[in-house]
Every structure is written in structure tokens, then in C-alpha cells.
Amino acid sequence: MSRIGKIPITIPKGVYVTLQEHTITIKGVRGELKWTFPQELQVSTQDTDKLVIERIKDSRKNKALHGLSRSLINNMVTGVTQGFQRVLVIEGTGYRARKEGQSLVLSLGYSHPVTFKMPEGIQADVDPKQTKITINGIDKQVVGQVAANLRQLRPPDAYKGKGIRYENERLRLKVGKKG
Numbered sequence: 589m590s591r592i593g594k595i596p597i598t599i600p601k602g603v604y605v606t607l608q609e610h611t612i613t614i615k616g617v618r619g620e621l622k623w624t625f626p627q628e629l630q631v632s633t634q635d636t637d638k639l640v641i642e643r644i645k646d647s648r649k650n651k652a653l654h655g656l657s658r659s660l661i662n663n664m665v666t667g668v669t670q671g672f673q674r675v676l677v678i679e680g681t682g683y684r685a686r687k688e689g690q691s692l693v694l695s696l697g698y699s700h701p702v703t704f705k706m707p708e709g710i711q712a713d714v715d716p717k718q719t720k721i722t723i724n725g726i727d728k729q730v731v732g733q734v735a736a737n738l739r740q741l742r743p744p745d746a747y748k749g750k751g752i753r754y755e756n757e758r759l760r761l762k763v764g765k766k767g
Contacts, residue, residue: 593654597639597662600669605639607631612661616668619709619726623664626653631661667726674735676721680750683742684718692721696742697750704741710734720755 599605606613612631613622625631628650634640641658643650666672678685678694685694691705692712706712710725712734721738725731735754744751746762753759 621664672731675755
């Protein structure tokens with residue numbers, strides 16, 4: 589039995605779960621998420637406030653899907669109640685970001701400003717110094733992917749550390765030329 593998969597998911601007050609065939613819909617304060625789980629698994633409500641994920645067969649694939657599905661459903665419950673957040677820091681002389689409507693305009697040392705359009709359901713806030721971007725949303729996977737795409741526009745340089753990095757990311761700088 590999967591150690592993660594066998595733990596029941598507690599459903600907080602204000603969160604509504606709907607099960608239809610192999611689709612689970614979770615509604616909460618922040619929004620609604622829908623996911624189609626694999627045919628090999630069965631999701632059921634134990635009481636009114638607990639979800640249990642069980643596998644039908646004990647094949648290797650089903651064992652792998654068991655813990656994964658439980659984690660994804662738990663992230664959906666967390667997303668509709670609290671939401672997820674990623675913080676990016678921009679370092680470098682002249683590097684900055686500003687928000688224009690639903691998109692970000694970034695000056696990253698290129699000859700032109702880079703415009704990044706935010707996907708639906710994701711909000712980005714820029715601090716007054718224009719060097720910190722906070723990405724918020726209810727879907728953990730989309731929040732992480734947007735943060736990764738923004739970081740990819742100008743990854744941190746290994747020599748000077750200029751670029752976009754995650755807030756708690758530690759970067760080892762290389763030594764430059766020795767004369």
C-alpha cells in the first residue's frame with residue numbers, strides 16, 4: 589500500500605466535492621478545479637469530510653498512480669482554500685518588471701522589452717521597486733509552470749548573478765578570469 593495514497597484527504601468547511609464517473613470537481617472560496625483521475629483508481633467519500641483514494645488492482649502502474657493521485661487531489665483542495673504562490677527576484681542593473689493589464693513587461697538587458705501574457709486564473713503582482721514578482725493562483729502546476737517560464741526568459745548568470753531567480757534559490761557564482 590502506498591504510504592501517501594492511503595492517507596485520507598480532509599475536506600475543510602466551505603469546500604464542495606463532486607464525483608462523477610472518473611471526474612472530480614472541487615469548489616472552494618477561491619474558485620473551482622476539475623480533474624479526470626485514472627480508470628485504475630477509485631475515489632470515494634468516507635464521511636462528509638474525508639476523501640479516500642483506493643486502487644482496484646495492485647499492478648506496478650497502479651501503485652505509482654495511487655500516491656500521485658492523492659497528492660494531486662490534496663493540492664486541489666489546498667488550492668481552492670488557500671491558493672499557491674511563487675516569488676521571483678530580478679537582479680541586475682536596469683533589469684525590472686512592470687504590470688500592464690493582464691501581462692508583464694520585463695526589461696532584461698535585451699534590445700527590446702519582453703512582454704509576458706499571464707494565463708487565465710493566474711495573477712502577478714510587482715513590488716514598488718520593480719524587482720520582485722509574486723505569482724498567485726489556485727492550480728499548483730500552472731503557478732509553477734508560469735514561474736519557470738518567466739525564469740527561462742533570463743536565467744541567472746553564473747558569473748555575476750544577473751537574471752531572474754526564485755526567491756530562496758541559492759546560486760554559486762563562478763570565479764572570473766585570473767590574470
